[in-house]
Amino acid sequence: MAENKPISVDKTVLELYEKAKKDGVNTVFDRAMDMKPCPIGAEGSCCKNCAMGPCRVPLPKKEGGEQKVGLCGATAATIAARNFIRMIAGGASAHSDHGRGVAETFLLAAKGEIPNYRVRDTQKLYQLAMDMGIEIEGREDKDIAVELGEKALAEFGRQTGHISLLEKAPEKRKDIWKKEGVMPRGVDREIVEIMHRTHMGVDQDYKSLLKQGTRAAIGDGWGGSMLATDLQDILFGVPVPVISEANLGVLKKDEVNIIVHGHEPLLSEMIVLASHDPELLSLAKSKGANGINLSGMCCTANEVLMRHGIPISGNFLQQEFAIVTGAVDAMVVDVQCIMQSLVSVASCYHTKIITTNPKADITGATRIEFHEHDALNSAKKIVRSAIENFKNRKGEVVIPNHKSKMIAGFSHETINYLLGGSFRASYKPLNDNIINGRIRGIAGVVGCNNARTTHDSHHLILIKELIKNDVIVLTTGCSAITAAKEGLLTPEAAYEYAGPGLREVCETVGIPPVLHMGSCVDNSRILMAATAVVKDGGLGNDISDLPAAGAAPEWMSEKAISIGHYFVVSGVYTVFSGSETFPVFGSKDVTKYLFEEMQETYGGMWDFTSDPMEMAKKMIAHIDKKRKALGLDKARERVLFDMEARRELV
Amino acid sequence: MADKQIERKDFAGRTVKILGETYDPGSPECIGCGEDIGWRSHFKTREEKIKYIKSAERYWYSKDWFGSEKRK
Numbered sequence: 001m002a003e004n005k006p007i008s009v010d011k012t013v014l015e016l017y018e019k020a021k022k023d024g025v026n027t028v029f030d031r032a033m034d035m036k037p038c039p040i041g042a043e044g045s046c047c048k049n050c051a052m053g054p055c056r057v058p059l060p061k062k063e064g065g066e067q068k069v070g071l072c073g074a075t076a077a078t079i080a081a082r083n084f085i086r087m088i089a090g091g092a093s094a095h096s097d098h099g100r101g102v103a104e105t106f107l108l109a110a111k112g113e114i115p116n117y118r119v120r121d122t123q124k125l126y127q128l129a130m131d132m133g134i135e136i137e138g139r140e141d142k143d144i145a146v147e148l149g150e151k152a153l154a155e156f157g158r159q160t161g162h163i164s165l166l167e168k169a170p171e172k173r174k175d176i177w178k179k180e181g182v183m184p185r186g187v188d189r190e191i192v193e194i195m196h197r198t199h200m201g202v203d204q205d206y207k208s209l210l211k212q213g214t215r216a217a218i219g220d221g222w223g224g225s226m227l228a229t230d231l232q233d234i235l236f237g238v239p240v241p242v243i244s245e246a247n248l249g250v251l252k253k254d255e256v257n258i259i260v261h262g263h264e265p266l267l268s269e270m271i272v273l274a275s276h277d278p279e280l281l282s283l284a285k286s287k288g289a290n291g292i293n294l295s296g297m298c299c300t301a302n303e304v305l306m307r308h309g310i311p312i313s314g315n316f317l318q319q320e321f322a323i324v325t326g327a328v329d330a331m332v333v334d335v336q337c338i339m340q341s342l343v344s345v346a347s348c349y350h351t352k353i354i355t356t357n358p359k360a361d362i363t364g365a366t367r368i369e370f371h372e373h374d375a376l377n378s379a380k381k382i383v384r385s386a387i388e389n390f391k392n393r394k395g396e397v398v399i400p401n402h403k404s405k406m407i408a409g410f411s412h413e414t415i416n417y418l419l420g421g422s423f424r425a426s427y428k429p430l431n432d433n434i435i436n437g438r439i440r441g442i443a444g445v446v447g448c449n450n451a452r453t454t455h456d457s458h459h460l461i462l463i464k465e466l467i468k469n470d471v472i473v474l475t476t477g478c479s480a481i482t483a484a485k486e487g488l489l490t491p492e493a494a495y496e497y498a499g500p501g502l503r504e505v506c507e508t509v510g511i512p513p514v515l516h517m518g519s520c521v522d523n524s525r526i527l528m529a530a531t532a533v534v535k536d537g538g539l540g541n542d543i544s545d546l547p548a549a550g551a552a553p554e555w556m557s558e559k560a561i562s563i564g565h566y567f568v569v570s571g572v573y574t575v576f577s578g579s580e581t582f583p584v585f586g587s588k589d590v591t592k593y594l595f596e597e598m599q600e601t602y603g604g605m606w607d608f609t610s611d612p613m614e615m616a617k618k619m620i621a622h623i624d625k626k627r628k629a630l631g632l633d634k635a636r637e638r639v640l641f642d643m644e645a646r647r648e649l650v
Numbered sequence: 651m652a653d654k655q656i657e658r659k660d661f662a663g664r665t666v667k668i669l670g671e672t673y674d675p676g677s678p679e680c681i682g683c684g685e686d687i688g689w690r691s692h693f694k695t696r697e698e699k700i701k702y703i704k705s706a707e708r709y710w711y712s713k714d715w716f717g718s719e720k721r722k
Contacts, residue, residue: 123690123693127703127710171719420706422702532709535719536709536717538718
């Protein structure tokens with residue numbers, strides 16, 4: 001965070017930052033001011049893969065100056081590429097290990113071995129079974145589900161061939177992947193191969209290294225992440241439109257506040273059930289609370305929002321501030337994007353930080369390990385612990401009076417349904433409106449918050465500029481939460497912010513100009529929506545032909561790099577922002593490859609800017625370039641045919 | 651969704667039955683999900699579900715639909 005920049009554009013954060021200072025709490029923004037990022041590491045120019053180093057090989061200060069190499073002779077390009085694909089490995093691991101956990105639970109549920117989970121959405125069961133080549137005719141749902149669970153679990157460790165869900169991609173995209181030799185095997189294998197190739201003295205050609213990163217990224221987006229989304233949909237339901245609210249104003253002073261924070265829905269789904277348990281509700285009353293108020297943070301929030309309409313208390317950079325309210329009785333965390341600082345912030349208040357996942361503990365936190373075999377009882381134990389903590393509130397409780405209404409639940413299946421209903425569900429109306437110019441293009445705006453930039457500012461500037469220019473926005477993750485807090489996830493937002501064409505479409509269909517598609521593993525839903533648009537016709541033969549672009553305006557995590565890369569190699573022009581630099585800028589060769597040459601091979605490429613308005617301009621320019629290539633850049637005269645004119649056509 | 655009839659007064663003050671809202675409620679009233687709420691609940695039997703998948707999700711599941719890719 002630069003000292004002259006505000007920390008956030010979110011009033012709740014600004015208000016609670018003052019309270020944190022008064023309470024003597026050190027926050028992420030304070031630490032960002034105290035500690036500057038290492039400039040050499042930030043550009044990917046530091047190799048610490050062996051004990052001869054760490055070797056720092058920054059770009060020469062003067063043009064033509066000597067370019068350093070590592071002790072082993074590794075060039076800046078090799079080092080930057082190694083670091084970059086290790087980031088992909090980290091991100092793909094997070095998504096895919098999440099997916100594997102869901103697959104394991106799914107298989108147990110299919111076999112009837114865990115009482116609290118079952119197949120909730122058989123329609124999606126049939127869909128995924130057909131995707132995986134499973135016969136459904138004349139078979140019981142249970143048999144189909146068991147075979148699906150076994151096949152899904154085997155996909156992660158697939159040793160030969162390629163993962164099944166790649167077959168859902170457009171034909172031209174598959175041809176590109178085959179030609180380039182990047183059709184991935186199981187994501188586990190591709191990630192292990194990244195770790196091998198980047199070990200000291202193995203793969204030392206930056207393009208070869210990046211190709212392996214491409215395999216793992218595709219294995220994430222079209223494999224691990226997609227399986228996580230699809231299996232969760234079967235277990236918990238395909239999201240449909242739901243009304244809810246977002247921001248710290250959803251907390252309630254007179255109720256037991258529980259925040260579920262992290263990424264996986266396996267536990268949070270059970271906490272939703274437990275929070276409605278009559279026995280626990282009466283226990284809460286007996287402790288002086290008027291009820292149990294459940295809300296979500298980060299992508300766990302998105303999961304329970306999309307399927308239940310549970311309100312969202314905030315995104316990544318609000319996790320500490322939720323505790324600063326003094327109103328949170330328990331913050332229940334599982335995996336990913338959970339700051340270790342939560343424990344020290346909570347020590348100033350009464351909040352219990354409860355770690356639950358076997359893979360993730362935090363020193364000083366309360367541990368209530370969650371097991372699928374006894375899921376609801378685990379969840380009840382957690383909720384009971386929060387209720388017991390209600391009486392321990394101390395100091396002033398300050399809940400900012402800010403929250404916004406929203407509509408979420410736009411799975412790609414729901415968008416398809418909304419555009420035509422039971423008998424005419426179709427992406428055709430979207431394509432037609434892109435062709436006729438009412439909608440200029442499609443943007444995926446996703447990703448994190450980053451304390452190195454003003455919280456939420458880049459998301460909002462970018463999204464508002466895009467919809468003002470008639471670009472419909474598909475959003476996930478913390479970006480979606482930002483949009484929700486600003487009121488952009490309501491149909492009414494189209495009147496206030498959207499250009500006339502997009503506004504007309506939103507008005508006709510009754511949708512917001514910004515569609516919330518889920519958590520960060522649910523970026524696979526955006527891939528599916530883009531594929532459906534391609535397959536419906538009229539906009540080229542591949543995702544790279546579409547007037548579409550992607551962005552992560554405040555990226556922070558390795559997951560964002562994996563997501564960015566699988567979007568790029570799926571044919572999407574993808575722009576990042578939020579950090580002070582990009583982690584390959586230490587090598588001109590790697591930068592040129594990712595930011596220029598990839599477009600020739602994959603039809604998509606990376607880009608970076610620190611200015612969100614510039615980001616919008618770049619995305620719109622790309623969309624216009626694609627419109628021109630499709631012949632959609634000029635308004636065509638409308639010709640009304642009478643019967644005589646029609647006869648002449650025959 | 652079944653048609654819902656509601657009662658209203660006409661200009662003469664008589665009570666008449668008219669068609670109520672034909673859209674789905676936007677917010678779930680239960681904590682259920684999947685087949686319990688929203689448009690997914692329109693399809694009850696396996697036949698209805700498969701029929702919908704093959705027509706609506708034809709991009710991946712229809713055997714006789716020829717999209718832009720197959721026309722080439």
